[in-house]
Amino acid sequence: MTGLVVVGASLAGVHAAEGLRRAGFDGPIHLVGAESHRPYDRPPLSKDFLTDEQVDENRLVLRPVAEDGALDLTWHLGTRAVALSNDHGNVELSSGETLAADGVVVATGCRPRRLPLSTFEGRDQSDVDGVVSLRTLNDARELRHRLRSADGPVVVCGAGFIGAEVAASARQLGCEVVMVEVADAPLARVLDAEAGMAVVDLHRRHGVDVRLGVGVDHGHTDGGRLTAVTLSDGTELACAVLVVGIGVIPNTEWLEGSGLTVGSGSDDGVLVDDRCRAAPSVVAVGDVARRPHRRFGGTTMRVEQWDNAVAMGGYGAKSLLAALEWRGNDGEGVVVEPFDPVPWFWSDQYDRKIQFAGIATDDPEIVQGSEGDRQFVRAYFGDEDRVLGVLAWNRPRQAIIGRQLIEAGADRATVHDRLG
Numbered sequence: 001m002t003g004l005v006v007v008g009a010s011l012a013g014v015h016a017a018e019g020l021r022r023a024g025f026d027g028p029i030h031l032v033g034a035e036s037h038r039p040y041d042r043p044p045l046s047k048d049f050l051t052d053e054q055v056d057e058n059r060l061v062l063r064p065v066a067e068d069g070a071l072d073l074t075w076h077l078g079t080r081a082v083a084l085s086n087d088h089g090n091v092e093l094s095s096g097e098t099l100a101a102d103g104v105v106v107a108t109g110c111r112p113r114r115l116p117l118s119t120f121e122g123r124d125q126s127d128v129d130g131v132v133s134l135r136t137l138n139d140a141r142e143l144r145h146r147l148r149s150a151d152g153p154v155v156v157c158g159a160g161f162i163g164a165e166v167a168a169s170a171r172q173l174g175c176e177v178v179m180v181e182v183a184d185a186p187l188a189r190v191l192d193a194e195a196g197m198a199v200v201d202l203h204r205r206h207g208v209d210v211r212l213g214v215g216v217d218h219g220h221t222d223g224g225r226l227t228a229v230t231l232s233d234g235t236e237l238a239c240a241v242l243v244v245g246i247g248v249i250p251n252t253e254w255l256e257g258s259g260l261t262v263g264s265g266s267d268d269g270v271l272v273d274d275r276c277r278a279a280p281s282v283v284a285v286g287d288v289a290r291r292p293h294r295r296f297g298g299t300t301m302r303v304e305q306w307d308n309a310v311a312m313g314g315y316g317a318k319s320l321l322a323a324l325e326w327r328g329n330d331g332e333g334v335v336v337e338p339f340d341p342v343p344w345f346w347s348d349q350y351d352r353k354i355q356f357a358g359i360a361t362d363d364p365e366i367v368q369g370s371e372g373d374r375q376f377v378r379a380y381f382g383d384e385d386r387v388l389g390v391l392a393w394n395r396p397r398q399a400i401i402g403r404q405l406i407e408a409g410a411d412r413a414t415v416h417d418r419l420g
């Protein structure tokens, strides 16, 4: 084999590279990453990296690459893949180099969605001093500095998980925080309105001014520096730092013309089958990949969660080797079953660990405690009373059991019995 190319040097890509080595693949592996940093973990960036100046950036380096040389990779950091050509046999790089590939792992993740240009009189938000999105280590360094030196209110636009975690971190740093959310309840798409309102209550109790049903309409600047924002209801708020957390867009532009199925809008991402395959010699993994979820009626979804990127990266590696009919030194090939784990994520806000497994449905029910409590468990049911989702609020053990119950297709009575 000439070699394999992994595009995207972050969580899913690094776990794919590790998965290839674990499966015994000893040929060349190229790891191409647009960022120049050694691959690092993103979850701390909205949490203790912001609140604790002592967090050592070396601690963020992803485990599989923390020991230099362990995976024997050919690194192309600070380099973008710009095209996948020649019937997927070539990966063209921004450096001008072309890598010949027997197989390709697409793991290019997502980038933050930006406010429309009209918000800042035709300027991009990145050209306005004081406006920040959070995805990368560079973003987090800038945000950490800005939160510490803010001489006025911090406005967080979007009360999704990233926005809510940043709001919590900013409050812990003593900032005055206003969080605005265009929906009537945050997280209604991921959880449900009632659970979203529990998040709102948590923030209000910690002194965040949460405003629902309004967005940021436009920003006011003085000498290029943000000074205030006007909300969609006409309210003007002084603003030293505007944090934009309004969702993400998958990084798929480089795949234009490649022949892979790349969706847009609510179908965005690289479409893969239940073995993470986008084409005979290409797999896509992590946040960028849209896969069918058989246990949830076969609907295709992108999962923007840490656990998914790790699991899908490792699985995708094996699936690629199986598709290429690669055989190890012992002559054994790789066999994979369809990939269909129950998605799972956590979010840390103040002293709360919020964990959610599965998907939300329109049939939620409290099974332990109540939404106002420090701890509660909420389950979401589907057809035939089978549990499809579990929200565990400061109940880590219940989160694990909940995931197992979804895996097993448990019914309502069993859920009450095990989680109640």
Ligand SMILES: Cc1cc2nc3c(=O)[nH]c(=O)nc-3n(C[C@H](O)[C@H](O)[C@H](O)COP(=O)(O)OP(=O)(O)OC[C@H]3O[C@@H](n4cnc5c(N)ncnc54)[C@H](O)[C@@H]3O)c2cc1C
Residues within 6 Å of the ligand: 007, 008, 009, 010, 011, 012, 013, 032, 033, 034, 035, 041, 042, 043, 044, 045, 046, 079, 080, 081, 082, 107, 108, 109, 110, 111, 134, 135, 136, 162, 251, 254, 285, 286, 287, 288, 303, 304, 305, 306, 307, 309, 344, 345, 346, 347, 348
């Ligand atoms: C601040 C923050 C906090 C989070 N907290 C949590 C949490 O508490 N719990 C949880 O479950 N999840 C959390 N997540 C989500 C989790 O980190 C992501 O699901 C995970 O990072 C996805 O990994 P990935 O490798 O698929 O994509 P990414 O991490 O987005 O990595 C993709 C990489 O590909 C690179 N790239 C893009 N285009 C190209 C190209 N053309 N060529 C080469 N390289 C390219 C990008 O620069 C990037 O480095 C958080 C995410 C963020 C940003």
